[in-house]
Amino acid sequence: MKASPELTEFVIRAARDAGAIALEGFRSSNLQVDTKRDSTDVVTRYDRACETHIRAAILATYPDSSIVGEEQGETVGDGELTWFIDPIDGTANYARGIAMWAVSIGVAVQGEIIAGAVYDPVADQLFSADDRGAFLEERGEKTPLRSQGVTDAARATVATGFPARRDLVHQPDLALEQYARITREFAQVRGLGSTCIALCWIAAGWIDATISFETSPWDVAAAAFILRQAGGVYLAYCDGEPLPERGDFIGSHYYGGVAGGRFETLLDIMRTQSRGHG
Secondary structure, three states: OOOOHHHHHHHHHHHHHHHHHHHHHOOOOOOOEEEOOOOOOEEEHHHHHHHHHHHHHHHHHOOOOEEEEOOOEEEOOOOOEEEEEEEEEOHHHHHHOOOOOEEEEEEEEOOEEEEEEEEEOOOOEEEEEEOOEEEEEEOOEEEEOOOOOOOOHHHOEEEEOOOOOOHHHOOHHHHHHHHHHHHHHOOEEEOOOOHHHHHHHHHHOOOOEEEEOOOOHHHHHHHHHHHHHOOOEEEEEEOOEEOOOOOHHHOOEEEEEOOOOOOHHHHHHHHHHHHHHO
């Protein structure tokens, strides 16, 4: 199924509006930060306010939708649209005043994403995609995205938080050895702290590859679609094997890369660590 232009514009508008709400609290001196699972998993009232706003907008326009959001869980409707919302992807950055976070909204029909938007309100960069392709809007201009970058690891930039604390629970010695391989083989290694920004930057050709483990569908639904529509590569893994493309944003572990990139060390890490993570 193709997204109508009206649906795509709605996704974009909802992302922009939520970004404006989040921007009100960014670097606020009285921002309260709470924890969820542990000290690395944080949330603010702006995460909740943004998701509430997005949900209300969706249900006002598409009232029979199902919605899956990071902060408020799943709401099941009887219509064909399912929405995946990360109101602030990169909350840990947001909470510390680091300008590396974004609003992410993806919409699916029968498990297939048909439109998505990722909005970085600090940079005022809007990444979006539907069946017409992937696009970047900034400084009043809208341009197609082409995932063309460096395909040789010795010159490439990889964005990864691996190994995070959660990764060291499973195969710590192997994880540290694999990280050493990354630092030896890649020209630059960066930890961005935002899943959707990393994937969208690969779609734009600004960085070349990324890997991550134990993500949630709302983290990647929009950005994985944007990357693919830009011609890049997105592979979700489970138990050492890549998942079928349709609906693979549900998978918890992934690799993203520019078109033509074949970074074997990263793919080997995906095969071995996705077994350990389950």
